[in-house]
Each structure stands twice: as C-alpha cells, then as structure tokens.
Amino acid sequence: MILLATEDPTRTHSWIWPEGYEIYFGGAASIFVFALLFKLAGPTLKKGMSDRTARIQKQLDDAANAMSSAQAEAIRIREAKGDIGSERARLLAEADTQAQQLLVDGRARLEVEIVDLETKAVADNVAASGRIGDELRAEVARLSIAAVDHVVSGSLDAATHQELIENFIVRVGAGR
Amino acid sequence: MTDQRIDGYARALFEIARAEGTLDTVEDELYRFARALEGSEALRNSLTDEQIPASRRQSIVEDLVGGSASPTTVQLVSMVVGSGRGRDLPAIVDSLVARASSAKNLELAEVRTAVPLTGEQESRLAAALAAATGKSVNLKVVVDPSVIGGVVATIGDTVIDGSVRSRIEQLKSRL
Numbered sequence: 001m002i003l004l005a006t007e008d009p010t011r012t013h014s015w016i017w018p019e020g021y022e023i024y025f026g027g028a029a030s031i032f033v034f035a036l037l038f039k040l041a042g043p044t045l046k047k048g049m050s051d052r053t054a055r056i057q058k059q060l061d062d063a064a065n066a067m068s069s070a071q072a073e074a075i076r077i078r079e080a081k082g083d084i085g086s087e088r089a090r091l092l093a094e095a096d097t098q099a100q101q102l103l104v105d106g107r108a109r110l111e112v113e114i115v116d117l118e119t120k121a122v123a124d125n126v127a128a129s130g131r132i133g134d135e136l137r138a139e140v141a142r143l144s145i146a147a148v149d150h151v152v153s154g155s156l157d158a159a160t161h162q163e164l165i166e167n168f169i170v171r172v173g174a175g176r
Numbered sequence: 177m178t179d180q181r182i183d184g185y186a187r188a189l190f191e192i193a194r195a196e197g198t199l200d201t202v203e204d205e206l207y208r209f210a211r212a213l214e215g216s217e218a219l220r221n222s223l224t225d226e227q228i229p230a231s232r233r234q235s236i237v238e239d240l241v242g243g244s245a246s247p248t249t250v251q252l253v254s255m256v257v258g259s260g261r262g263r264d265l266p267a268i269v270d271s272l273v274a275r276a277s278s279a280k281n282l283e284l285a286e287v288r289t290a291v292p293l294t295g296e297q298e299s300r301l302a303a304a305l306a307a308a309t310g311k312s313v314n315l316k317v318v319v320d321p322s323v324i325g326g327v328v329a330t331i332g333d334t335v336i337d338g339s340v341r342s343r344i345e346q347l348k349s350r351l
Binding site for chain 1: 336
C-alpha cells in the first residue's frame with residue numbers, strides 16, 4: 001500500500017510500453033476479436049473474394065470474346081475492303097468500256113449525220129438552184145409574155161384584124 | 177333563181193319576141209347585152225342593186241341600150257331588170273337563145289372577136305362553121321377585146337380557137 005501510495009498515478013513505467021496487465025488483457029482481447037472475426041467474417045470474406053475472382057474472370061472472358069469478335073469483324077471488313085477495291089476496279093473498267101463504246105458510237109453517228117447533212121445540203125443547193133432557175137425562167141416568161149402582149153396588141157391594126165378573121169373563115173371553111 | 181324560173185322567163189321573152197315578129201333581132205341583141213352584162217361588173221352591180229329603185233334601174237337600161245337596140249329588146253330587158261332578175265339575165269338570155277335555136281333547128285354558135293364582123297363576114301363564117309360541123313348554126317357574135325385578134329368559135333362542146341390570145345397563151349406555155 002505504501003508502495004502503491006508512493007507511485008504517481010499520472011505517470012507510466014515506460015515511456016513506450018503500457019502497463020503489463022494492459023498488454024495481457026489487450027493481447028487476449030485482440031486474439032479473441034481476431035478469432036471471432038476469423039470465425040464469423042471469414043466465410044463471407046472468402047466468398048466475397050471468390051465472387052470477385054469469378055467476376056474478374058468473367059470480365060476477362062468477355063474481353064477475350066469481344067477481342068475475338070473485333071478480330072473477326074476486322075477480318076470481315078478487310079475482306080469487304082478487298083471486295084470494294086475489286087468492285088471499284090470492275091466498275092471503272094466497265095465505265096471505261098462503255099465510255100469507249102459511246103465514243104465509237106458517237107463518232108460513227110456523227111459521221112453518218114455529217115454525210116446526211118452534206119447530202120441534204122447538196123440536195124438543197126441543187127433544189128435552190130433549180131428553184132431560182134425556175135423563178136428566173138418564169139420571170140423571163142412573164143416579162144416576155146407581157147412584152148409580146150403589148151407589142152402584138154399595139155401592132156394589130158384594122159387590116160390585120162380583118163386578115164385574121166378572113167384567115168379563120170377560110171381555114172374553118174376548108175375543114176379546119 | 178331556179179332553172180324552172182329561168183326557163184319561165186326565157187319562154188316568156190321568147191313568146192313575146194316571136195309574137196312581135198322580131199325574134200332574130202331581139203335574140204341577137206339580148207345575147208350581146210347579156211355578154212356585155214357578164215363582162216362589166218359595174219353594169220351588173222347597177223342593174224342588180226336592190227337599193228336602187230326599179231324605175232331607176234329601168235331608166236339606166238333605156239339610156240344604155242335605148243338608142244342601139246330595138247324597142248322590144250329594151251322593153252324586155254327593162255322588164256327583167258325591173259322585176260329584180262337582172263342578175264339572172266345572162267342565164268335567161270342563154271335559155272332564150274337555146275330555145276330559139278332549137279325552134280329554128282339550129283345549133284348555137286358563139287363567136288368572139290376583138291372587132292365587130294360585117295354582115296357578109298357573119299354569113300360566110302356561119303356557112304364555114306356549118307360546113308365544118310355539119311350542122312346549121314345560129315351565129316351569135318360577141319365583141320370581146322380579150323380575144324386581142326382573130327376569132328374564137330364555140331359550137332356546143334367544140335371550140336375552134338383562132339385567136340391571138342390563144343397563140344400568146346401557147347407561147348406562154350412553151351416559155
């Protein structure tokens with residue numbers, strides 16, 4: 001009691017270690033708590049870890065599947081790209097062929113049209129020449145007739161009239 | 177005007193002229209007047225215009241032919257024109273002449289000349305046409321300046337063309 005009474009309750013035996021009984025009781029309590037935790041929370045924790053492992057594995061599998069699909073799609077796209085290239089080449093070749101054919105046909109048609117136009121132009125020229133000639137002849141004839149009409153009418157005197165009438169009578173009387 | 181009405185007028189004119197004893201003269205004068213009417217649009221318009229009173233149209237006829245035609249001819253033309261049938265006068269006269277020719281057993285011969293024929297020429301021409309066609313002809317002479325010269329004779333469907341106009345037409349065709 002004296003000893004106890006002499007000790008200062010506000011001071012510890014060591015500046016780092018607690019009191020001995022605190023270590024004993026504390027250690028036992030810790031062991032108990034850890035044992036209790038191991039007993040009660042261990043299965044849950046273990047299951048949680050297993051689930052997490054399974055989830056991660058599933059994610060890894062999904063990623064692998066996605067990668068496989070992506071690789072397959074990449075292959076398909078590469079193939080399609082190859083097809084597009086060949087189709088493009090085929091279309092270009094076909095277009096070239098058609099363009100060439102169009103060019104040939106167009107040249108042939110133009111040549112035919114040029115020949116037709118030349119023929120028509122020649123025919124029109126001939127027709128125009130003929131028409132102008134006809135018109136000229138008709139005009140000359142008209143002027144000639146007018147001149148003859150004028151000259152004959154002016155030159156028919158009474159004696160000529162009588163001579164024409166007498167000639168007609170004689171000719172008709174003689175049996176035409 | 178219907179053919180029946182034209183024939184009716186022609187028959188009436190024919191009977192009047194025959195009753196008057198001037199059929200040849202009237203027929204000849206009417207024929208000349210009808211041809212003159214056909215050739216003159218102004219005269220035709222004057223004698224057929226319904227806006228002009230009948231008396232005025234009749235006085236035009238009398239002024240026009242009164243001095244050169246027989247009174248019977250003048251009266252007959254005046255009657256036709258006064259009755260509003262001036263437009264049909266050529267057809268009426270043609271029918272009259274056909275009727276007169278038929279009555280005299282003659283074939284109508286229309287002769288067109290640029291100048292008038294003398295009586296002696298008409299006789300010789302009638303004889304020549306009769307000789308050429310084998311028919312006696314009722315000669316009707318029409319002075320037609322468009323003939324220019326010579327003679328054109330039409331007997332039925334036969335045309336004997338000795339005119340200067342036809343020669344010019346032939347020359348025109350050749351040209």
